[in-house]
Amino acid sequence: MYKYVFIDLDDTLWDFHANAKSSLHEIYEKRNLGHYFDNFEQYFQIYAKRNLELWEQYGKGAITKEALSLERFLYPLKQVGIEDAELAIKIGHEYLDLLPTRTALVSYAKELLDYLYPNYPLTIVSNGFIEVQYRKLKSCQIEQYFSHVVLSEAAGALKPDKRIFEYGLELNKAIAAETIMIGDSFESDIRGAQNAGIDQIFFSLNNEVSENFNSATYQINRLEEVLEIL
Numbered sequence: 401m402y403k404y405v406f407i408d409l410d411d412t413l414w415d416f417h418a419n420a421k422s423s424l425h426e427i428y429e430k431r432n433l434g435h436y437f438d439n440f441e442q443y444f445q446i447y448a449k450r451n452l453e454l455w456e457q458y459g460k461g462a463i464t465k466e467a468l469s470l471e472r473f474l475y476p477l478k479q480v481g482i483e484d485a486e487l488a489i490k491i492g493h494e495y496l497d498l499l500p501t502r503t504a505l506v507s508y509a510k511e512l513l514d515y516l517y518p519n520y521p522l523t524i525v526s527n528g529f530i531e532v533q534y535r536k537l538k539s540c541q542i543e544q545y546f547s548h549v550v551l552s553e554a555a556g557a558l559k560p561d562k563r564i565f566e567y568g569l570e571l572n573k574a575i576a577a578e579t580i581m582i583g584d585s586f587e588s589d590i591r592g593a594q595n596a597g598i599d600q601i602f603f604s605l606n607n608e609v610s611e612n613f614n615s616a617t618y619q620i621n622r623l624e625e626v627l628e629i630l
């Protein structure tokens with residue numbers, strides 16, 4: 401039986417997509433980016449696609465945090481002919497200030513934490529930046545649910561590296577066999593937990609089907625379904 405629950409933060413509990421979008425929309429208006437783009441949706445799509453690619457590269461250790469932070473805002477500007485690194489840096493700072501103040505949670509996240517909290521020590525296992533992730537937990541008032549917050553920068557390894565999970569086990573004095581990981585990224589959360597010998601619940605909101613579809617211990621598309629497992 402499981403005694404410890406590890407949970408990813410972004411897009412598993414904290415609605416990263418909604419929060420990122422509303423933060424960038426505010427900056428888009430403030431910086432009058434409408435002069436350059438057809439509309440916010442166009443800007444956001446270009447940003448989101450590039451951002452995802454950059455996070456993949458960062459996850460593989462191919463680029464630095466600084467390169468990721470700059471390039472994701474510089475790239476959309478370049479697409480409409482603006483070569484302005486300074487503007488991209490400003491947007492990046494504004495974004496990192498604004499984003500962690502946003503409070504949209506994934507549907508049923510709060511209820512799930514209320515349900516799990518009395519029965520399992522809960523640990524966040526996240527690849528996000530330290531200064532950002534703690535502010536998110538505070539803003540949406542879910543910090544108190546977690547016995548530990550394990551972030552890649554502190555663990556010295558990024559998911560799917562098993563060392564970040566082993567660091568979490570160590571903090572909890574837990575063993576892999578009594579631990580389960582809940583996360584929305586197959587590559588980071590599910591593969592990572594597998595690498596560390598930890599069972600997994602793959603939370604796939606869009607019921608995403610991949611060639612790996614069946615290889616998670618459990619697969620759900622709503623957080624409510626965790627109640628059938630834990």
Ligand SMILES: [Mg+2]
Pocket residue numbers: 408409410411412583584585
């Ligand atoms: Mg995630």
